[in-house]
Amino acid sequence: NAGVMQNPRHLVRRRGQEARLRCSPVKGHSHVYWYRQLPEEGLKFMVYLQKENIIDESGMPKERFSAEFPKEGPSILRIQQVVRGDSAAYFCASSPPGQGLYNEQFFGPGTRLTVL
């Protein structure tokens, strides 16, 4: 079990370009979460997805950011027209299906986005 996989690990973009961050959850996990960590800060929740559904996107910026978790393939966090303030580490986590409220979230290694 390789755990949560994220790629790329490092991504450099120029202002105005698009950034696509991928997350493959732990095998069998159907819940995916994205968090952002700015320098010197803790992780901030962005979005919670289940297969083909966005469950909670209360932490997502209103513009330029979108996320999906298709039936097949990894979850994608997409940032359009990146700006310098988007430079951060983006972490994905996954948890297994079920009704338990206290399911542990397993974290990936993160993608470090740098916007030039």
Add this chain to the structure above:
Amino acid sequence: AQRVTQPEKLLSVFKGAPVELKCNYSYSGSPELFWYVQYSRQRLQLLLRHISRESIKGFTADLNKGETSFHLKKPFAQEEDSAMYYCALLISSGSARQLTFGSGTQLTVLP
């Protein structure tokens, strides 16, 4: 709005000394709290959760609702405990299930 505060960015102790990493929270609902740890060059991983009332690697944490605290303690620190520690609050309301993290405390255990 919910908030998790870790007042110490950096904490250094000597090997064998007791260590306490502070965490305070603000939340109107019933809190569910966790400690996550990130060792150098490793991913974030769960250390312990208050509901389990467990001791992991010698660490314990007690939820004090009166003081809204969830401090992490270990009586005798080891060098391998050096890491970044994050306190986190689980918000599970309706369909929401998100973790709110503190800003973290970098623990260094000196030989």
